[in-house]
Amino acid sequence: MSENHRFPFRLFYLVSGIEAIIAVIYLALIPTDPKNVFFMGFSRNRLIIFGIIIAILIFSVFQFRKTKNKEFEPTWFSFISRILQQIKFLQ
Numbered sequence: 001m002s003e004n005h006r007f008p009f010r011l012f013y014l015v016s017g018i019e020a021i022i023a024v025i026y027l028a029l030i031p032t033d034p035k036n037v038f039f040m041g042f043s044r045n046r047l048i049i050f051g052i053i054i055a056i057l058i059f060s061v062f063q064f065r066k067t068k069n070k071e072f073e074p075t076w077f078s079f080i081s082r083i084l085q086q087i088k089f090l091q
Contacts, residue, residue, distance in 0.1 A: 010067045017060035020053050027053070 027049060036043035042050070 010064060013060045013064040013067065017057055017064065020057035020060060023053050024050065024057070 027046065030046075032041045033043065036045075038044045039047060
C-alpha cells in the first residue's frame with residue numbers, strides 16, 4: 001500500500017488514540033460519589049468505561065505502529081477493493 005493510502009489510516013488511529021487519552025483524563029477528573037466507591041475512589045461502572053477506553057487506546061497504538069510497515073494492507077481493504085472492481089458501473 002502506498003503512502004497516500006496509508007495516511008488516512010495513520011491519521012484515524014492517531015486521532016482515536018488522542019481522543020482516548022483525553023477521555024481518560026476527563027473521566028478521572030469527574031468528582032466521585034462516596035456511596036458508589038468500588039476501587040481507588042471509582043465506581044464499578046467508571047472502571048468498566050476506563051477499561052474499554054484503555055483497550056481502544058492500546059488497539060489504536062498497535063494499529064498506528066503497524067501502519068508504518070510498507071506492506072501494511074488490512075484484509076478488509078483488499079476485500080472491498082476487489083468487490084468494487086467487480087462492479088461495472090463504478091469503473
